[in-house]
Amino acid sequence: MDTEEFRRLWDELDPIGRLPGGGYLRFSWSEADLACRAWFQEQARARDLTCESDRNGNLYAWWGEPGSGEAVLTGSHFDSVPHGGAYDGPLGIVSAFLAIDALREAGDRPRRPIAIAAFTEEEGGRFGIPCLGSRLMTGAIDPDRARALTDAGGTTLAEAMRETGADPEQLGPDPERLASIGAFVELHVEQGRRLDGEDAPVGVANAIWPHGRWRLDFTGAADHAGTTRLPDRRDPMLTFAFAVLAARKEARLAGGLATIGRVEAEPNATNAIAATVTAWLDARAPDEAVLSAILTGFESKVTERAGRDGTGFAIRPESETPVVEFDAGLRDRIAALLSTFTARKHRRGGGAPILPTGAGHDAGVLAAHVPTAMLFVRNPTGVSHAPREAASDEDCAAGVDALAAVLRDLAC
Ligand code: GLV
Numbered sequence: 208m209d210t211e212e213f214r215r216l217w218d219e220l221d222p223i224g225r226l227p228g229g230g231y232l233r234f235s236w237s238e239a240d241l242a243c244r245a246w247f248q249e250q251a252r253a254r255d256l257t258c259e260s261d262r263n264g265n266l267y268a269w270w271g272e273p274g275s276g277e278a279v280l281t282g283s284h285f286d287s288v289p290h291g292g293a294y295d296g297p298l299g300i301v302s303a304f305l306a307i308d309a310l311r312e313a314g315d316r317p318r319r320p321i322a323i324a325a326f327t328e329e330e331g332g333r334f335g336i337p338c339l340g341s342r343l344m345t346g347a348i349d350p351d352r353a354r355a356l357t358d359a360g361g362t363t364l365a366e367a368m369r370e371t372g373a374d375p376e377q378l379g380p381d382p383e384r385l386a387s388i389g390a391f392v393e394l395h396v397e398q399g400r401r402l403d404g405e406d407a408p409v410g411v412a413n414a415i416w417p418h419g420r421w422r423l424d425f426t427g428a429a430d431h432a433g434t435t436r437l438p439d440r441r442d443p444m445l446t447f448a449f450a451v452l453a454a455r456k457e458a459r460l461a462g463g464l465a466t467i468g469r470v471e472a473e474p475n476a477t478n479a480i481a482a483t484v485t486a487w488l489d490a491r492a493p494d495e496a497v498l499s500a501i502l503t504g505f506e507s508k509v510t511e512r513a514g515r516d517g518t519g520f521a522i523r524p525e526s527e528t529p530v531v532e533f534d535a536g537l538r539d540r541i542a543a544l545l546s547t548f549t550a551r552k553h554r555r556g557g558g559a560p561i562l563p564t565g566a567g568h569d570a571g572v573l574a575a576h577v578p579t580a581m582l583f584v585r586n587p588t589g590v591s592h593a594p595r596e597a598a599s600d601e602d603c604a605a606g607v608d609a610l611a612a613v614l615r616d617l618a619c
């Protein structure tokens with residue numbers, strides 16, 4: 208694939224949801240999301256692929272008869288975190304359309320249907336639960352709970368869907384659709400610098416770290432900032448501040464990661480002691496034991512601190528994702544294919560490195576049901592979930608070539 212061809216299609220999608228100061232805001236069911244969905248439908252139409260939405264708002268473009276056999280699914284998601292990068296998600300969808308173009312140009316015909324998916328609310332950026340579309344489809348989340356999820360403005364998922372003409376009553380498990388998928392291959396920008404270090408344009412995933420999100424509620428007593436004596440205060444901001452440091456310390460001691468990147472205070476006034484602070488903990492680790500050590504240490508240290516501050520502290524899971532080991536047979540088959548392929552097409556002999564990731568993906572949810580694999584495209588900055596996320600056009604084109612080779616191998 209030449210890089211101009213990649214750039215042409217990329218440039219069509221690229222402006223949607225781009226913020227004036229850099230970065231993207233593509234929350235699910237927002238104007239930007241609807242524009243991405245319209246773009247998807249247009250791309251499917253232009254290629255004569257059958258386009259449909261499932262009961263959970265996930266989109267599919269089918270090359271071959273929808274649902275007629277052991278489909279090979281590829282694709283990713285459009286939605287972004289607030290001020291996210293350009294590539295996380297959209298790269299997998301753009302690459303999928305281009306890979307189908309490449310197969311067609313080469314005269315390949317699928318013996319199993321190939322479908323491109325755009326999963327909804329992968330980041331959980333608007334409604335808090337990551338991989339919501341794939342979780343709903345696979346029955347990993349109760350549809351009543353999903354419908355009632357609220358965004359920062361208090362709009363429920365059900366309301367947001369209804370505003371766009373989608374029917375939230377349809378949300379729920381879709382076993383028939385799941386049964387029609389024989390394999391899923393998600394291409395994604397790398398969220399780290401491993402491929403850069405190994406001078407490889409493309410890699411293959413072997414695992415996703417176990418991870419989760421926890422809501423933290425700190426409660427105290429609002430009062431006047433200028434008249435309340437320090438010993439008389441019950442200030443939840445203090446306990447919150449301790450929690451931020453405790454998360455970092457427990458993660459460092461156990462050998463995992465913990466982040467508090469989102470916080471809300473009430474009443475959020477400069478001259479009033481906060482009444483409540485709500486924050487969200489994101490924790491991830493190479494294995495379940497380390498993750499559990501981080502959480503246990505964190506909860507006990509913060510509870511003890513809350514006792515000293517005279518505040519309340521509660522921690523509650525919002526989403527938990529166990530470790531994912533991708534299908535070893537599929538991973539090895541793809542790695543073998545790409546080792547000769549990348550050496551030939553991209554003039555390097557090292558093959559496609561195999562690497563784990565700490566980032567969550569719809570592929571991780573699908574992996575519990577169908578053989579699933581992931582391809583990563585080199586990211587020279589290693590940054591993700593931020594505007595500096597990057598990938599060169601050459602590497603993106605290499606990713607398309609790799610995806611096309613994988614789809615040919617699996618489906619043609
Ligand atoms: C999604 O990208 C996540 O890892 O949170």
Ligand code: MN
Pocket residue numbers: 284295296329395567568
């Ligand atoms: Mn992603």
Ligand code: MN
Pocket residue numbers: 295330566592
């Ligand atoms: Mn992401």
